[in-house]
Each structure stands twice: as C-alpha cells, then as structure tokens.
Amino acid sequence: MYLKQRVVENRLIGHPSQGIYKLVLSGQISKTAQPGQFLHIQVSATQDPLLRRPLSIAGINRVKEEVTIYYKVVGRGTDLLTRFKENDYISVLGPLGTGFTIPQKGELLLIAGGIGVFPLYSLIQAVDREQVKIHLFWGGENIDFLESADLKYILNTGVNLKISTMDGSLGHQGLVTDLLQAGIRDSGFADLNHNHLLAAAACGPKGMLKAAAEICLKNNIPLEVSLEERMACGIGACLGCVCTVKGEDGNLKRKRVCKEGPVLKAEEVVWDAKS
Ligand SMILES: Cc1cc2nc3c(=O)[nH]c(=O)nc-3n(C[C@H](O)[C@H](O)[C@H](O)COP(=O)(O)OP(=O)(O)OC[C@H]3O[C@@H](n4cnc5c(N)ncnc54)[C@H](O)[C@@H]3O)c2cc1C
Numbered sequence: 001m002y003l004k005q006r007v008v009e010n011r012l013i014g015h016p017s018q019g020i021y022k023l024v025l026s027g028q029i030s031k032t033a034q035p036g037q038f039l040h041i042q043v044s045a046t047q048d049p050l051l052r053r054p055l056s057i058a059g060i061n062r063v064k065e066e067v068t069i070y071y072k073v074v075g076r077g078t079d080l081l082t083r084f085k086e087n088d089y090i091s092v093l094g095p096l097g098t099g100f101t102i103p104q105k106g107e108l109l110l111i112a113g114g115i116g117v118f119p120l121y122s123l124i125q126a127v128d129r130e131q132v133k134i135h136l137f138w139g140g141e142n143i144d145f146l147e148s149a150d151l152k153y154i155l156n157t158g159v160n161l162k163i164s165t166m167d168g169s170l171g172h173q174g175l176v177t178d179l180l181q182a183g184i185r186d187s188g189f190a191d192l193n194h195n196h197l198l199a200a201a202a203c204g205p206k207g208m209l210k211a212a213a214e215i216c217l218k219n220n221i222p223l224e225v226s227l228e229e230r231m232a233c234g235i236g237a238c239l240g241c242v243c244t245v246k247g248e249d250g251n252l253k254r255k256r257v258c259k260e261g262p263v264l265k266a267e268e269v270v271w272d273a274k275s
Helices: 076-081 114-126 143-148 151-157 176-186 189-194 206-218
Strands: 002-012 020-026 038-041 053-056 059-061 066-072 089-096 106-113 132-140 160-165 198-203 223-226 242-246 252-256 263-265
Touching: 053 066, 053 076, 053 114, 059 114, 066 076, 066 114, 106 114, 106 176, 106 206, 114 132, 114 151, 114 198, 132 143, 132 151, 132 176, 143 151, 143 160, 160 176, 176 206, 198 206, 206 223
Parallel strands: 106 132, 106 198, 132 160, 198 223
Antiparallel strands: 002 020, 002 089, 020 066, 038 053, 038 089, 059 066, 223 263, 242 252
C-alpha cells in the first residue's frame, strides 16, 4: 500500500564520517508493521530516481503511530533521502515482506554484521523480555561505526551484548562469528536447545550469514536470516530479487526476497547459488 508518511525526524547520528541517519515516520504504517519487514521508500519528490529504496523497520511505536528507520548513505538514493526535513511527507510502500518469528520463551541469539543490526532492533523491541533472554553478537568495522549505529540504544535495552571490531577498537578483534562460536561453546545452551527453547536470527553481509548458518545448524539451533538483495518493485512482481532455496523435497526453487523474504530459514538458503 502506498502511503504518505510525515517525517518526525531525519538526522545524522554519530560520527559524520559514518553517514548514518535516523528517520522517524509518523502514520498508518506503524499499525501493522512487524519486526523484519521493510519499507520501500521514494527518496525524492520527483520520479528520479525511478526506483524506491528498501529500508528495514528498526522501531515500531503503535501508541505514537511512528516507525523508526536507520540508514547509511551509500549512494545517490540514500543521499537524496537525507534532504527530507521535519513535517515533509514521504511516499512509502509498505510494510512489505515477511519478518522474523517472535519467540515466546527461552533464549534468543541475535547475530548482526554492521548495519545488519538495524532490523534486529525491532525484534529486540517486540520480544517479551520477561520470557525471553536475548544475546546479541554484533560485529562492526570499528568503535566509530558502532557508536554511530546507536550502540547506546543497544546498551539501554539490557541485552547480553558481545561486540567485535575488525580493528580491535572495541570488544573482540576479529569476526562476529568467532564470538558466536565461543558463546555457544561456553554457555549452557545445549539443554535449552534440547528443549526447543533456543532460537537465532541474523542479518548482515552474505559471508557472515553463511558462517552463522553453518555454526547454528551444526549446533541444531534454528536460525532465521534476513537477506539483502538489490530489489526493484518490492512487491514480488518483477522477480528482480530472487534467491535460490532448497525445498523440503530437496529440489531447488526460487524465492522472492521482497515477498517470501527478506527473512528466510537459514537451512533453506543455497548460499553459493549464482543468484
Ligand atoms: C530488505 C532490505 C532492507 C534494507 N535495510 C536497510 C537498512 O535498514 N538500512 C540501510 O542503511 N540499508 C538497508 N538496506 C540497503 C539499502 O536498501 C541500500 O543501501 C540502498 O538501496 C542504496 O541506495 P543508494 O541509491 O543510496 O545506493 P546505490 O547507488 O543504489 O548503491 C550504492 C552502493 O550500495 C550497494 N547496494 C545498493 N543496494 C544494496 C543492497 N540491497 N544490498 C547490498 N548492497 C547494496 C550498491 O551495490 C553500491 O555499491 C536494505 C536492503 C534491503 C534489500
């Protein structure tokens, strides 16, 4: 559904070199939005660029009727988006796609690479924290990036946070999947897993998702992954964002990241497929 949403705020957060913005939109979308879904946003008031840009829903406030998005400026579309000011209206298509399963009890492992943490923010928000303990493994380039991607917000949520940076400026130096592996090895997750009380969700670069999938599946932990393919229509019509999955019958099939995804079961994704 195409909707005009009012801009409540659209501002750079953190270090200017990181180019990360927080966008809060007021309107109807908040009523039905689910964690892991995304919005397809028209980034300028004209038809140029023609294609909308997909951005994940990072926060949902049904009382205030607001949704929050975090975006990193990487090209022309996201740069144009920065120009919207408070009280401007943005044309938004959404909420779109299939989001995360929200666990009702037990423990939830979240694995995030870089800006892949953004869709996980809305999952953290939706989980009943009395019933579900959350462990977030988050990896980024350096401390500037993590702070700019709202590390403070994550610290305030009180999740059990394990951090890695590539340059060692904060937390473990190296890959976030090293932390995941160590976390699973050193914790008492095996019993929880046996009782189906452990689940995992991940978002980030494909290489990280593939490694997380291997670790989780080896430990029999059900993992959902949020994929980021480039997409055009956003509503399942153009097939521009298809990925290859293995069906229950073992045959390869295509799924549309914008429709059946972006969240898929890790075990069905064929990681090394050409498209
Ligand atoms: C379902 C989904 C949810 C997303 N959620 C977020 C989010 O919450 N926050 C956020 O900052 N970004 C998110 N992205 C990525 C975002 O859509 C792109 O960064 C954006 O469309 C780039 O537009 P642009 O015109 O600025 O850059 P372009 O000029 O189109 O591209 C600039 C560079 O970014 C790369 N790029 C563009 N789109 C993608 C993509 N989908 N995946 C990987 N690389 C890409 C291009 O290859 C190029 O190198 C999401 C993408 C998808 C598919």
